[in-house]
Amino acid sequence: MEYYLQLVINGLVVGSIYSLVALGFVIIYKATKVVNFAQGELVMVGAYICFALTVQFQLPFLAAFFLTLGFSVVFGLAIERVILRPMVGEPIISVIMITVGLSTVLKSLVQLFWGTQIRVYPSVLPQEPVFIAGLPVSPVYIAAFVLALVLFGIFSLFFKYSRYGVAMRATAYDQTAAASMGIGIKNIFALSWCIAAVVSSIGGVILGNINGINSQLGHLGLKVFPAVILGGLDSLLGAAVGGVVIGILENVLDGAAKEFLGLSGFKEVAAFIVLVIILMIRPYGLFGTHEIERV
Amino acid sequence: MQTKCGVFFESYREEARLLVGGFQKSRFAAFFLLLLASPWFLNNYHVSVLIFINIAIIAAVSLNVLTGACGQISLGHGAFVGVGAYAAAYFGFQGVPFLPGLLLAGVAAAIVGAFFGIPSLRLKGIYLAISTLAAQLILEYVFLHWDAVTGGSNGMPVDSPSIAGFAFDTDRSMFYLTLFFAVLAVLVASNVMRTRFGRAFIAIRDHYLSAEIVGVDLFRFKLLAFAFSSFMAGVAGALWAHYTMYITPEPFAITLSISYLAMIIIGGLGSVQGAVFGAIFITILPEALGYLADGLSGVFPEVSSYLLAAKEGVFGLVLVLFLIFEPEGLNHRWKLFKSYWKLYPFAH
Numbered sequence: 001m002e003y004y005l006q007l008v009i010n011g012l013v014v015g016s017i018y019s020l021v022a023l024g025f026v027i028i029y030k031a032t033k034v035v036n037f038a039q040g041e042l043v044m045v046g047a048y049i050c051f052a053l054t055v056q057f058q059l060p061f062l063a064a065f066f067l068t069l070g071f072s073v074v075f076g077l078a079i080e081r082v083i084l085r086p087m088v089g090e091p092i093i094s095v096i097m098i099t100v101g102l103s104t105v106l107k108s109l110v111q112l113f114w115g116t117q118i119r120v121y122p123s124v125l126p127q128e129p130v131f132i133a134g135l136p137v138s139p140v141y142i143a144a145f146v147l148a149l150v151l152f153g154i155f156s157l158f159f160k161y162s163r164y165g166v167a168m169r170a171t172a173y174d175q176t177a178a179a180s181m182g183i184g185i186k187n188i189f190a191l192s193w194c195i196a197a198v199v200s201s202i203g204g205v206i207l208g209n210i211n212g213i214n215s216q217l218g219h220l221g222l223k224v225f226p227a228v229i230l231g232g233l234d235s236l237l238g239a240a241v242g243g244v245v246i247g248i249l250e251n252v253l254d255g256a257a258k259e260f261l262g263l264s265g266f267k268e269v270a271a272f273i274v275l276v277i278i279l280m281i282r283p284y285g286l287f288g289t290h291e292i293e294r295v
Numbered sequence: 296m297q298t299k300c301g302v303f304f305e306s307y308r309e310e311a312r313l314l315v316g317g318f319q320k321s322r323f324a325a326f327f328l329l330l331l332a333s334p335w336f337l338n339n340y341h342v343s344v345l346i347f348i349n350i351a352i353i354a355a356v357s358l359n360v361l362t363g364a365c366g367q368i369s370l371g372h373g374a375f376v377g378v379g380a381y382a383a384a385y386f387g388f389q390g391v392p393f394l395p396g397l398l399l400a401g402v403a404a405a406i407v408g409a410f411f412g413i414p415s416l417r418l419k420g421i422y423l424a425i426s427t428l429a430a431q432l433i434l435e436y437v438f439l440h441w442d443a444v445t446g447g448s449n450g451m452p453v454d455s456p457s458i459a460g461f462a463f464d465t466d467r468s469m470f471y472l473t474l475f476f477a478v479l480a481v482l483v484a485s486n487v488m489r490t491r492f493g494r495a496f497i498a499i500r501d502h503y504l505s506a507e508i509v510g511v512d513l514f515r516f517k518l519l520a521f522a523f524s525s526f527m528a529g530v531a532g533a534l535w536a537h538y539t540m541y542i543t544p545e546p547f548a549i550t551l552s553i554s555y556l557a558m559i560i561i562g563g564l565g566s567v568q569g570a571v572f573g574a575i576f577i578t579i580l581p582e583a584l585g586y587l588a589d590g591l592s593g594v595f596p597e598v599s600s601y602l603l604a605a606k607e608g609v610f611g612l613v614l615v616l617f618l619i620f621e622p623e624g625l626n627h628r629w630k631l632f633k634s635y636w637k638l639y640p641f642a643h
Binding site: 035083086087090092093094096097098100101102103104105107108109112222225226229233263264265266268269272273275276279280283 | 362368414417418420421422424425426428429430432433435436439440549553556557560564601605606607608609610611612613614615618619622
């Protein structure tokens with residue numbers, strides 16, 4: 001029992017990072033209807049920038065963190081302007097493939113600069129585990145979870161009350177109508193890529209603090225798909241719930257497969273089996289808009 | 296059909312021809328003769344590149360029927376090729392001769408492909424892409440963990456193919472064998488596109504509701520597209536396995552699926568000729584980069600190591616640039632090129 005409880009807690013932490021990555025994904029999809037296959041690579045780039053600033057340039061962690069956020073803003077804007085802007089109105093497969101192309105470019109750039117080996121962040125938080133319900137939990141995990149919660153709070157408020165948040169929702173709902181009401185669609189697109197890059201790099205920095213980083217980090221982006229499909233492609237709440245649920249499910253199923261079936265590495269695939277099942281039953285997810293075309 | 300000025304058809308049979316006019320036929324024959332002669336004046340390494348091009352052509356043409364013609368985005372094609380490779384290895388191990396083994400590999404891939412095509416009946420566009428992505432990752436897991444059949448991470452040895460006692464154990468003979476299947480694949484795909492099946496696929500891609508109204512059974516034709524395309528992918532995989540003589544799960548990863556998609560996009564979606572162009576281009580690209588790195592290493596020693604490390608990135612970059620600047624693909628450029636010479640010196 002304790003074994004599974006530990007798995008659930010691990011899943012919760014990994015899941016909260018999935019949620020952050022899924023949040024970036026959902027924001028882009030919601031505003032621009034672009035499916036971003038390079039989401040994991042945005043996480044990776046953020047993580048490496050922060051790593052470079054703290055370790056290679058010896059900046060204090062907080063300064064490096066905020067510089068990374070600043071970089072992500074510029075980075076998100078640049079991607080939107082250079083790569084996604086020309087793709088407006090192109091067929092869906094082209095848009096998918098351009099983000100796939102982007103992801104391989106980012107991955108090889110990271111490998112070019114930092115190589116493929118695992119890099120470890122200097123520890124920022126205390127190492128001694130905190131005991132929750134008798135189980136040892138590392139403070140980094142708690143920080144990750146809390147940070148994810150805070151970010152979700154901020155973005156929910158942002159979308160509900162702020163001027164830009166409302167504009168983004170309007171754009172997502174109907175681009176033409178939003179444009180005719182004086183909303184700058186291009187700015188909204190840029191903003192959504194910006195936010196996605198920022199959120200992802202926060203996820204990357206957290207991950208770097210937990211496990212260290214290597215150039216395979218981008219693989220994480222694939223895990224986002226089960227999470228957002230479960231939650232619903234265009235729902236923020238869905239991203240939060242989906243990420244956490246997939247994180248927990250994946251850990252628990254992996255543990256169960258190891259214990260009962262003797263299968264190793266089931267973690268890699270558990271989420272995708274869940275994904276196929278969700279797609280067959282409820283393609284629009286738990287909280288997504290019910291507008292998917294049935295064939 | 297787009298033809299030269301001054302060419303008139305007097306019967307439907309003439310109009311349905313793949314090659315029109317004496318010049319096109321002789322040009323094609325010359326190209327084909329050159330291709331047939333090529334293993335005799337190229338070294339083994341170049342011949343092996345040609346073999347991989349042939350295999351890539353089979354896979355790309357088959358994906359083009361599914362994604363280009365029928366509009367069903369598949370991010371799992373690399374895994375379907377893998378299913379064919381593993382099936383060929385498995386049946387070969389059981390003592391099935393090459394040709395029936397090839398057929399069985401195709402059938403195995405077709406069954407798996409059709410199975411993972413079932414979600415396409417409810418899903419479209421991005422949702423289908425994600426579900427085929429799941430298929431890819433699940434199949435990768437199966438390749439790696441179903442030790443009894445696939446040999447797990449150790450992989451499996453495969454024999455050279457032999458037909459009626461003749462062993463295809465040299466690069467040269469393998470070239471002719473794969474070329475035969477590539478030509479067959481191109482012919483089959485071009486002809487499928489011209490039959491009622493192909494027209495049904497295109498109708499589904501262009502507007503599934505209209506297609507259904509004019510009597511296309513969506514259920515049947517979508518599964519058929521998946522099965523047909525995966526069958527050819529399975530044959531490509533079987534040839535791959537027989538050529539490399541050893542298979543492991545690594546090559547059949549998501550990157551392979553992506554490079555097949557890149558082939559048909561860079562070549563030109565929906566056109567068989569485009570898929571061939573794309574397959575050639577994407578297979579040659581890393582080789583060309585290798586040459587470039589070699590050539591530059593004499594001048595700037597550091598450039599070459601960077602260039603080699605960046606191979607994958609260059610692939611991504613090429614994909615991005617093509618999508619931005621040449622979204623219609625190489626096939627479109629080829630048509631423009633031809634019409635330029637046709638109209639020369641009058642540009643319009």
